[in-house]
Amino acid sequence: MTKYIFVAGGVMSGVGKGVAVSSIGRILKSKGFKVSAIKIDPYINVDAGTMNPVEHGEVFVTKDGTECDQDLGNYERFLDDDLTTENYMTTGRVYEAVIRRERNLEYGGRCVEVVPHIPDEVISRIKNLAKKTKADFILIEIGGTVGEYQNLLFLEAARMMRLKEPKDVIFILVSYLPVPRMIGEMKTKPTQHAVRNLNSSGIQPDIIIARSEVPLDLPRKRKISIFCNVQEEDVISAPDIESIYEIPLNFEKDNLGKIILKKFGLRSKKKNLNDWRRLVKVIKTAKKKVQIGIVGKYFETGDFTLADSYISVIEAVKHASWFHKVVPELTWLSSEVYEQHPAKLRELRNFAGIIVPGGFGSRGVEGKIKAIEYCRKNKIPYLGLCFGLQLAVVEFARNVCKMKDAHTTEIVKHCKYPVIDVMPEQKALLQEKRYGATMRLGEYPCLIKKGTQAYLSYLKSKWGKQNKKGDIFIQERHRHRYELNNEFRKDLEAKGLVMSGVNPDRDLVEIIELPRHPFFIASQFHPEFKSRPLNPHPLFREFIRTAISVRH
Numbered sequence: 001m002t003k004y005i006f007v008a009g010g011v012m013s014g015v016g017k018g019v020a021v022s023s024i025g026r027i028l029k030s031k032g033f034k035v036s037a038i039k040i041d042p043y044i045n046v047d048a049g050t051m052n053p054v055e056h057g058e059v060f061v062t063k064d065g066t067e068c069d070q071d072l073g074n075y076e077r078f079l080d081d082d083l084t085t086e087n088y089m090t091t092g093r094v095y096e097a098v099i100r101r102e103r104n105l106e107y108g109g110r111c112v113e114v115v116p117h118i119p120d121e122v123i124s125r126i127k128n129l130a131k132k133t134k135a136d137f138i139l140i141e142i143g144g145t146v147g148e149y150q151n152l153l154f155l156e157a158a159r160m161m162r163l164k165e166p167k168d169v170i171f172i173l174v175s176y177l178p179v180p181r182m183i184g185e186m187k188t189k190p191t192q193h194a195v196r197n198l199n200s201s202g203i204q205p206d207i208i209i210a211r212s213e214v215p216l217d218l219p220r221k222r223k224i225s226i227f228c229n230v231q232e233e234d235v236i237s238a239p240d241i242e243s244i245y246e247i248p249l250n251f252e253k254d255n256l257g258k259i260i261l262k263k264f265g266l267r268s269k270k271k272n273l274n275d276w277r278r279l280v281k282v283i284k285t286a287k288k289k290v291q292i293g294i295v296g297k298y299f300e301t302g303d304f305t306l307a308d309s310y311i312s313v314i315e316a317v318k319h320a321s322w323f324h325k326v327v328p329e330l331t332w333l334s335s336e337v338y339e340q341h342p343a344k345l346r347e348l349r350n351f352a353g354i355i356v357p358g359g360f361g362s363r364g365v366e367g368k369i370k371a372i373e374y375c376r377k378n379k380i381p382y383l384g385l386c387f388g389l390q391l392a393v394v395e396f397a398r399n400v401c402k403m404k405d406a407h408t409t410e411i412v413k414h415c416k417y418p419v420i421d422v423m424p425e426q427k428a429l430l431q432e433k434r435y436g437a438t439m440r441l442g443e444y445p446c447l448i449k450k451g452t453q454a455y456l457s458y459l460k461s462k463w464g465k466q467n468k469k470g471d472i473f474i475q476e477r478h479r480h481r482y483e484l485n486n487e488f489r490k491d492l493e494a495k496g497l498v499m500s501g502v503n504p505d506r507d508l509v510e511i512i513e514l515p516r517h518p519f520f521i522a523s524q525f526h527p528e529f530k531s532r533p534l535n536p537h538p539l540f541r542e543f544i545r546t547a548i549s550v551r552h
């Protein structure tokens, strides 16, 4: 029988609920259980694909092509598992399904009401995931904070589930305990209010995870216990720490795994967190630094948003760096500056490697192209991700193949050399203004040519399957509308651009590289989505390997 753990947030948002859920998942997995997780986002959007990354953070893409919240990325990284569309729920998705069913007369002529039909749909989606994954535990993260209107129906669904299956459902509240500077003391009152708020939805938390700047002391633990009606041992101290990957170990200091199992009357099936411990040891002890520059445009609203927009790229760089026992130092470089002040390009020399990540639209594009040219000519290790491939092709066409004005038709619709062009099926979608979930999304195959640098990267990391000819067959995740235009493939190849990976079904270029360069590889797919802390992505791994070993 699957057990269900609902996780809600109290006091305020942004305290790390997603990472808490991921960490609980990792702990339970380390005790020998099969775990899956659902993120519930209370907004109306059917998925995260149409949202601006500056406002919402990165749009993560699952292998089956769902554009979702970045928390699913954390779940995948901590659980080391590929998730699918069933792991994601929004108010929009739930209502869409109920309305569709009503239109199909599936409610047998009854009046379809918000309660119980909406919570019923929520519950059936949770159950559906349990059935599909056969997981021992399903973790359900209820987005938002208790006390707001938007997530009430999800809390109602949680309450109904507990009522029906009291032995199979528990609730965890991730709360925040401020330490106001003028008082200098940790305050529990906001958490008490959050619990009362939750109580008014008919829910009593079984466990409280107490997020704060500092660890919880005993008097505070006691206070929360008495005022919030939970056992003292069920209050888990969760102070700020440097690396999110340390959180499972921190939770385990307060025996969170054991406490959860006890609540369900279960026992650990042995296993342990040793591999995770080894990782955290490297994170905490590695000294040597590697300087990586990320050239892009979503950078103008401060550090917080910045890191959120590219979280999977950042994490993939970290995983790869830790593999080589170095610490990455990331610098955000605004490409627009290079358009106005080309002399500034010289700063790229200060970095061991440069990344141009995914992106959309015209702002800063010429600056990115200039940065790529600088990396190519000065042999600075370069990794291009999606837009980073497309612009590398534009740069090569313009400056090596002498196709002046070469461009991607995303930026200049009618250019002389459209070396990157919209895919035919995408053209129709754009004309009809059908933007939601219509990009080329999710996993597609790619065949990597034997002997190329990309090939060696995958081979070394033991990723993908080899065919009889020795080529490597991989699956990677996509999110784009434009492609390398095959009309120009021969011209580009003639001048030395190597197409090292190609989609075998549609003959679409997936990876390009430059020989006689220490590392110049770009992919049409997003390798960052598949990188895991204990299994870094081959392209990032080899990029960092070159960055730390080559001088330019």
Ligand code: GLN
Residues within 6 Å of the ligand: 357, 358, 359, 360, 361, 385, 386, 387, 388, 390, 410, 479, 480, 481, 482, 483
């Ligand atoms: N804007 C480009 C496209 O749609 C690249 C997308 C991306 O980088 N994810 O093809």
